[in-house]
Amino acid sequence: MSVSIKANKTLFANRRISDQMYITLLVASVATCLFLIASVLVPNFFQLQNMLNLVTNNWAVISLGVGVTFLLVSGNFDLSVGGIVALSGVLSVWFAQSIGGANALSTGLGLPYWLALLGALGGALAIGALNALFVVKFRIPSIIVTLGTMMVARGIAQVITQGSQRNTNLPDEFGVLGSLKVFGTSIQLPVVFMAALLMLAIFIERKMLFGRLTYWIGANPTAARLSGIDNAKHITYLYLFSSAIAGVVGILLSSEFQSGYSNRGMLMEFDALVIALLGGIAIAGGFGSVIGMFFGAIILAVVTSAATGLTLSPDWQFILKALAVFLAIMAQTWALTRRNQ
Template sequence: MTLLQDATSPAKAPKRRKLSSELSILGVLVGIALIFEVLGWIFVGSSFLANQQRLSIIILQVSVIGIIAVGMTQVIITSGIDLSAGSVVGLAAMASASLAQSSTDMRAVYPALTDLWPIWPILAGLFVGLLIGTINGLLIAKTNIPPFIATLGTMVAARGLAKWYTNGQPIALLTPEFTWLGRSFNILGFPLPLPVIIFLVVAFLGHIALRYTRYGKFTYAIGANPQAARVSGINIGAHLIKVYIVCGLLSGLAGVVTAARAASAQAAMGTSYELDAIAAAVIGGTSLAGGVGRMTGTVIGTIILGVMMSGFTFLKVGSYYQEVIKGAIIVLAVAVDQYRRSRKTKA
C-alpha cells in the first residue's frame, strides 16, 4: 500500500468490547436490588438487602420457578412454548403427595419398600411430568399442532385431572421422609434450602447439556433455522419430543418439591407458574423467536424476578399491582429482544 493510499484510506474505528449478556443481566439485578434498598430506607425505614431471612426466602421462592424455567428455556430456544408446566406442577404434587400420606404409607402394605422410601412418591411425580411432556412432544411433532395450542390443551386437561384425582380435596399429613425435600441446611451460617440446591444442580446440568452436547446443538439449530436443521440431517420431530419430555420432567420435579415444601398438596398448586418461568427465561435473555438463550441468563433472570416480587412486597405494593407490573416486565423484555434482533438484521 502506497503512502497516498495510506493517507486517503479511512481510519479503522477501534472495536468496542461488548459485555456478555450474562454480565448485562447481572448488572440489571444489582441495579434493581439497589433501587429497592434505597426505596426501603425512604418509604419503609429499613434495609432490603441486610435482612438475611428475606434473602433466604427470595431464593427459596424462586427455586421452584427456576426448575421449571430450566426446561422452559430449552423449549423456547426451539421457538416453542409450554403452557402446561404450571398444571403439571399441580398434578405431580397431587400424585406424589397421595403416595406420601401417613395414612396410606405403602410401607405398611409392602414392608420390602422401606429401604427405598420415599422414592415412590418422587417417581410418581416425575412420571406425571414424563407423561404430559411426551404427550406435548407427540402432539407438536407428529400432528404439527402449534405449541401454543397443544400445550394449552394439556394445561386445561392436567388441571382437570388434578381436581378429579381427589375430587378437589387437598392432601395433607405427609410423611417426614418426603417433606425432607423441603428442608433447609445451615451452610456457613446461611440457611440454604434443599429446593435451592436442586434448582442449582438442575440449572448446571441444563447448562452442560445446552453448551457441550449434541442435544444442545440440535436445540439451537432447530430454533435458529428449522429448514437448515432438517437439511443437515437433524430429526426435528424426534428432538422436539425430547425437549418437551425434559420440560415435563422438570415440571414434575417442581411439583414434587412444591408438595414437600408445603407438606401438603392441592389441585391449584402451580397456577401461573408457567408464566413466571417464561418471564424468568425472557428476562434472562432467551428470545421468544428461538435460537437464542443461555442457562446462566435464565438463573439470573429467575433471581431478578424473585427480587422484584419480594421487593414489591417489602414496599407493601398490593398483589394486584404486582401482577400488572410482572406483565409489563414480560412485554418490556420481549420488546427489548425484538429491538436487538432488528438492529442485528439491519447491521
C-alpha cells in the same frame, strides 16, 4: 505459511462478543441496576440474606424456567409445567397415603414411599410424552398442545383431590425431602436442586452437542432437518426433560407442605415464560440462554419484592410484572437493532 497464520489471527482476533453474550450482559446489568435502585429506596433491602432470598424463594419457578428455556430456544412453548407441578404433587401424596383412611380423601394406594415418588415422576413424564406426541407427530402448534395438557394435568389432580387437598395418612418420611437442610446449613434441598439443575443446564447448553442441536433446530427447523438432524427425537427429549423437572418440583413442593393440592403451581407456567422472556430468550427460537433466564428471574424478584417493601399492595403485582416485561422486551429489541445497524 506465515500469510495463513496471519489470516488465522485476524479471523480469531475479530471475535467480538456475540449477540448472545451482549443480551445476557444487558439483562444482568438491568438486574443489578434494579437491585441497587431498590436498595436505595427500600429500607433493609441491601442485605446478604435478602439477596439470597431473592433466589431461594424462587427456586421452583427458576427450575421450571430451565426446561421452558430449552424449549423456547428450540422454537416451542411449554405451558404445561404448572399443571404438571400440581399433578405430580397430588400423585405422590395419593400413591403414598395408606389404605383404609377415614374417608376418600385420606385413603391412598399405600405404595412404598420410593415407589410413590417414581409413580409421580412417571405421571409427569406421561404429560411430557403427550406434549411431544401432539407437537412432533401431529404437528399441532405447541402453544395449543401445552395449553391443553396444562388443563389435562391440573384436571386429573383436581379429580384425585376432589377439588380439595390430600394431607392425612401420610408416612412420616413424606415431609423430609422438601424441608431437608443440607451441609449443616440453613440451605434446603430444593434450593440445592435448583442450583445443580442450573449448573447442569448451563453445561448442556454451552458445552454439549445436545445444547447445540437445540439452537440449530430453533434457528431454522427446515435447514436442521435437511442437515440430517432428527428434530422429532430432540424435541421429544426436550419435552420429557421439562416435564421431569416439573415433576420433581411438584414432588418437592408437596413434601414441603405435606399435602397434595390441585391448585399448587397455578400460573407458574406463565412466570416461567415471563422470566425466560425477561432473560432475552427470543420467542421465535434459536436465541437465548439459561443464564439470561436466571437474571430474568432476578429482575422479576427484585421488582415484586421491592414493591412489597414499599408497602405497595400485593394487588399491584401483576401490573408491575407487566411493566417489567414490556420494558425488558422493548429494551432488548432496541439494543439489538442498534447494535446490528
